[in-house]
Amino acid sequence: MTVLLAILALLAVGVGCGLGAVARWGIHEGFSKLVSSRGSSSILVEVVPWPTVIANVLACFVLGIVVTRIGAEPTGSLRYLFLLLGAGLCGGMSTLAGAARDVVQLARRGTPVLAVGYLLVTVAVGMGALWVGVLVTQGTGATGGA
Amino acid sequence: MEALSLSAEEEDTETLSSGPALPALSWQRTALLIAAGGAVGGVLRELITLAMPTISTPTLIELPRGTLLVNVLGCVGLGLLTGLLEKRPDLPRWMRPLLGIGLLEGFTIYSGLVLEGSAMIGAGFPALAFMYGAITAFGAVFGVVLGIGLASLIHRRTVRRRPRRTGSVAATGGVSVMGADTPAEVEPHRTLSSSTPSETPEEER
Numbered sequence: 001m002t003v004l005l006a007i008l009a010l011l012a013v014g015v016g017c018g019l020g021a022v023a024r025w026g027i028h029e030g031f032s033k034l035v036s037s038r039g040s041s042s043i044l045v046e047v048v049p050w051p052t053v054i055a056n057v058l059a060c061f062v063l064g065i066v067v068t069r070i071g072a073e074p075t076g077s078l079r080y081l082f083l084l085l086g087a088g089l090c091g092g093m094s095t096l097a098g099a100a101r102d103v104v105q106l107a108r109r110g111t112p113v114l115a116v117g118y119l120l121v122t123v124a125v126g127m128g129a130l131w132v133g134v135l136v137t138q139g140t141g142a143t144g145g146a
Numbered sequence: 147m148e149a150l151s152l153s154a155e156e157e158d159t160e161t162l163s164s165g166p167a168l169p170a171l172s173w174q175r176t177a178l179l180i181a182a183g184g185a186v187g188g189v190l191r192e193l194i195t196l197a198m199p200t201i202s203t204p205t206l207i208e209l210p211r212g213t214l215l216v217n218v219l220g221c222v223g224l225g226l227l228t229g230l231l232e233k234r235p236d237l238p239r240w241m242r243p244l245l246g247i248g249l250l251e252g253f254t255i256y257s258g259l260v261l262e263g264s265a266m267i268g269a270g271f272p273a274l275a276f277m278y279g280a281i282t283a284f285g286a287v288f289g290v291v292l293g294i295g296l297a298s299l300i301h302r303r304t305v306r307r308r309p310r311r312t313g314s315v316a317a318t319g320g321v322s323v324m325g326a327d328t329p330a331e332v333e334p335h336r337t338l339s340s341s342t343p344s345e346t347p348e349e350e351r
Contacts, residue, residue: 010189017188018181021252025180025243029173059257067261087192087258092184094256096217097224100286104225104294119287123279126260 012080016088024055024093047111048118049102052095056122057129059094064133066090094126176243183248191216191253207271209278210262213255218285220254225293233301254286 028051066085070078099122106115198212227246259282266275
């Protein structure tokens with residue numbers, strides 16, 4: 001029985017993470033299309049890898065909502081929902097490796113200042129997005145757990 | 147001849163509609179590859195996190211070693227993959243969506259890092275949170291650099307071992323770069339060397 005439950009937990013993470021990864025790719029594709037259709041040529045749009053930032057911020061925002069609604073360490077069946085949405089969906093949508101790769105590529109292209117700025121902004125903005133998610137959920141008075 | 151030209155046009159529109167990222171694979175296949183890679187990455191991450199539990203109570207918080215290990219490992223892996231794909235444009239097209247976007251980028255977790263950092267701050271350990279963030283950031287960037295370095299090392303070794311095959315590879319890579327006046331040929335190369343999506347409009351104009 002415990003083995004089955006463990007497999008169920010892993011399955012929840014796997015399904016959520018797969019969905020999250022596809023969502024992240026969708027954001028990337030959508031952003032590329034938007035930029036190419038608008039034909040923008042601003043340096044901030046050209047150089048900064050916005051899709052990764054958007055995906056990471058969105059994931060942190062959603063995680064804030066999830067944590068507020070069902071708590072960071074829920075028990076029982078809520079635990080699987082948290083694994084599906086928190087560790088799975090948000091974990092798959094957010095990516096540290098992608099951000100680190102972007103930083104290194106920025107530095108390699110000869111924009112080290114942008115690279116360091118991107119790193120700092122990524123850390124700060126992610127934490128901000130998490131708190132906004134928490135506050136928004138608390139503001140609507142929909143706190144369910146913990 | 148008419149049929150030929152038509153099919154060429156169709157190929158062009160397909161390339162455009164699937165976005166500049168992956169001209170060779172249909173978007174359905176790409177999405178499936180990413181989903182599969184992401185699922186495997188997520189399960190691996192969960193297993194590592196379960197195998198390395200850390201205490202986090204309001205009075206005592208340990209450095210989340212599991213998350214840190216996952217993130218640094220994933221960054222080394224992604225750096226390795228990025229470097230290899232840059233050096234070897236002949237590698238199969240499914241590698242980037244399955245291993246890169248899916249497996250490795252899904253394996254590493256930024257939201258978990260942010261959540262743990264926020265929990266540390268909430269519990270009154272802002273210095274620890276800052277330290278954790280700094281270690282992860284340094285480890286991640288260093289990991290990618292290490293991965294890219296490893297990739298070029300591996301590439302150099304394979305070149306030495308099999309001079310004929312990789313020589314032809316280098317030649318095709320060079321052609322695709324030099325023939326930069328035909329956008330269709332540049333596209334895959336640009337994709338592999340990632341990742342300014344906004345280069346497209348200039349070429350279209």
